[in-house]
Amino acid sequence: xxKLQIEKLMPAAYIRFYTxxxxxxxxxxxxxxxxxxxxxxxxxxxxxxxxxxRDRSPQQIIWGCFIVISSFFxxxxxxxxxxxxxxxxxxxxxxxxxxxxxxxxxxxxxxxxYCTHLIAKHICRTVAGKILCAxxxxxxxxxxxEWVAPFMQMWSFAGGYPPPRNFAVWFxxxxxxxxxxxxxxxRYDNAxxxxxxxxxxxxxxxxxxFSLIFLK
Numbered sequence: 411x412x413k414l415q416i417e418k419l420m421p422a423a424y425i426r427f428y429t430x431x432x433x434x435x436x437x438x439x440x441x442x443x444x445x446x447x448x449x450x451x452x453x454x455x456x457x458x459x460x461x462x463x464r465d466r467s468p469q470q471i472i473w474g475c476f477i478v479i480s481s482f483f484x485x486x487x488x489x490x491x492x493x494x495x496x497x498x499x500x501x502x503x504x505x506x507x508x509x510x511x512x513x514x515x516x517x518x519x520x521x522x523x524y525c526t527h528l529i530a531k532h533i534c535r536t537v538a539g540k541i542l543c544a545x546x547x548x549x550x551x552x553x554x555x556e557w558v559a560p561f562m563q564m565w566s567f568a569g570g571y572p573p574p575r576n577f578a579v580w581f582x583x584x585x586x587x588x589x590x591x592x593x594x595x596x597r598y599d600n601a602x603x604x605x606x607x608x609x610x611x612x613x614x615x616x617x618x619x620f621s622l623i624f625l626k
Contacts, residue, residue: 417462421605424455428613435562435617445563448503449514456521459603463524469594474520477587482516484583495576496567503563522548523587525607528600530588537592545584547607552580554611558618561625 431451434444488494489510504512512518523544530544556576560566567576 413462413464417600417602420458420462420602421609424602424606424609427455428609432613432616436620445503448562448564449505449512452518453514455606456517459521459524459600459606462600462602464598464600465596467594470591470596473590473594476590477520477523478516480516481519481583481587482511485515486511492568494579496573497569498565498567498572500565501560501563504565519587522551522607523584523591524600525603526551526584527588527591527596529604529607531596531599532604541585541588541592544588545581548584549577549581551607551611552577554614554618558614558621561621562617
């Protein structure tokens, strides 16, 4: 099959993939397996989304690399000092770690910026509107995932839920990254990327609801 045919099949494939993932977490005898393959599973879906991307200008590649590197060091400094997002630490669910920071975290930032940028392009028409909308979608994602992350052994904040400045920094950093994609705009759509954002949100809500009811 060519890329166009694969692209049409991917949203349904993501639904099946995350349905299996939810079941692996919910079933007690497969939960450890789920935690151990979280990073590999995340990398798999990120690669699949970026592979479908048909817009690879040199400027976008450079900006994408900047997002990966800068966001990694933002997280690295945040974990080390507790002065950016609040006091938090990563768990084994996102291993391997370097200096307490997941190797994959910068790539995940790029993936989320990419997905939310494409969604915002469908909602807003002005540059400012797209930047604000996409950054808001980033914060929405973070709000949803924060309450389930400790159950999935991904990360946890001292005292439980993160402080308000965590979301403020997410929004500010997202605005910077999305501004770059407006300066070097994506000309093509990537429907699987938009679908994956929605599937992940639903997945985290499902796993989080189960965790609060049965694991807390």
